[in-house]
Amino acid sequence: MNGSPTVNDHTVVNEMPSVDRTVTVNGTRTAVAESAIRPEHFRDVLGRFATGIVVVTGVSTAGGLPVGLAVNSFTSVSLTPPLVLFCIGHDSTSWPEMRGTGRFNVNILAEGQRHISARFASRSDNKFRGIDWSSAANGMPVIDGVLGLLECTVEAVHAAGDHDVVVARVHRMEVRDGGLPLLFYRGGYGRYTDL
Numbered sequence: 595m596n597g598s599p600t601v602n603d604h605t606v607v608n609e610m611p612s613v614d615r616t617v618t619v620n621g622t623r624t625a626v627a628e629s630a631i632r633p634e635h636f637r638d639v640l641g642r643f644a645t646g647i648v649v650v651t652g653v654s655t656a657g658g659l660p661v662g663l664a665v666n667s668f669t670s671v672s673l674t675p676p677l678v679l680f681c682i683g684h685d686s687t688s689w690p691e692m693r694g695t696g697r698f699n700v701n702i703l704a705e706g707q708r709h710i711s712a713r714f715a716s717r718s719d720n721k722f723r724g725i726d727w728s729s730a731a732n733g734m735p736v737i738d739g740v741l742g743l744l745e746c747t748v749e750a751v752h753a754a755g756d757h758d759v760v761v762a763r764v765h766r767m768e769v770r771d772g773g774l775p776l777l778f779y780r781g782g783y784g785r786y787t788d789l
């Protein structure tokens with residue numbers, strides 16, 4: 595075995611040529627060969643990991659206006675204390691608007707809320723136009739009909755490549771609707787069925 599990946603019907607090796615670079619560890623420079631994965635291949639493979647979809651909602655630090663965006667990089671992190679995370683692209687315009695408040699809500703979308711995901715994944719001056727919502731106990735927006743709500747405060751933000759990893763503490767949460775989740779898989783929407 596030389597460790598090379600096996601190429602068969604199920605394996606597509608799609609890498610750019612290795613790029614030699616050096617890293618410094620404890621003051622020692624070491625040459626490393628870094629395989630540059632093509633972005634489209636990265637998306638294709640990662641797209642096979644099905645996820646739910648949440649809308650992260652908050653209010654703008656400047657004017658207290660509702661802001662939000664669709665996110666599928668959401669996951670739980672810790673039970674004690676209760677921590678969650680999501681990853682936010684550096685080109686997001688909504689996150690910088692709301693992060694100054696240190697608070698936001700996570701709205702877990704139901705299968706009938708595809709239009710809400712699309713709206714909050716789009717560029718829009720007012721993503722809440724025509725969307726039914728109210729203020730949760732923490733004053734941040736909660737969208738009507740979501741499966742679940744988590745009221746959070748920002749615990750830490752870690753830079754990671756072209757995204758930031760936002761770690762947040764959950765202060766209050768509730769199941770809002772008994773329906774089924776909206777799912778995201780290979781760039782499209784789907785619904786959950788029992789096997």
Ligand SMILES: Cc1cc2nc3c(=O)[nH]c(=O)nc-3n(C[C@H](O)[C@H](O)[C@H](O)COP(=O)(O)OP(=O)(O)OC[C@H]3O[C@@H](n4cnc5c(N)ncnc54)[C@H](O)[C@@H]3O)c2cc1C
Binds near residue numbers: 647682
């Ligand atoms: C199912 C799903 C899951 C997603 N998960 C994530 C996730 O986990 N993390 C994540 O970061 N994103 C995720 N996205 C993408 C995210 O929802 C969209 O990028 C959304 O538009 C971001 O909203 P925003 O208001 O922060 O930024 P936007 O204002 O929508 O800006 C997005 C991009 O458009 C550009 N832009 C904005 N306004 C203009 C303009 N007037 N003219 C030209 N360019 C403009 C911005 O510079 C930026 O590059 C997901 C999308 C979907 C559909």
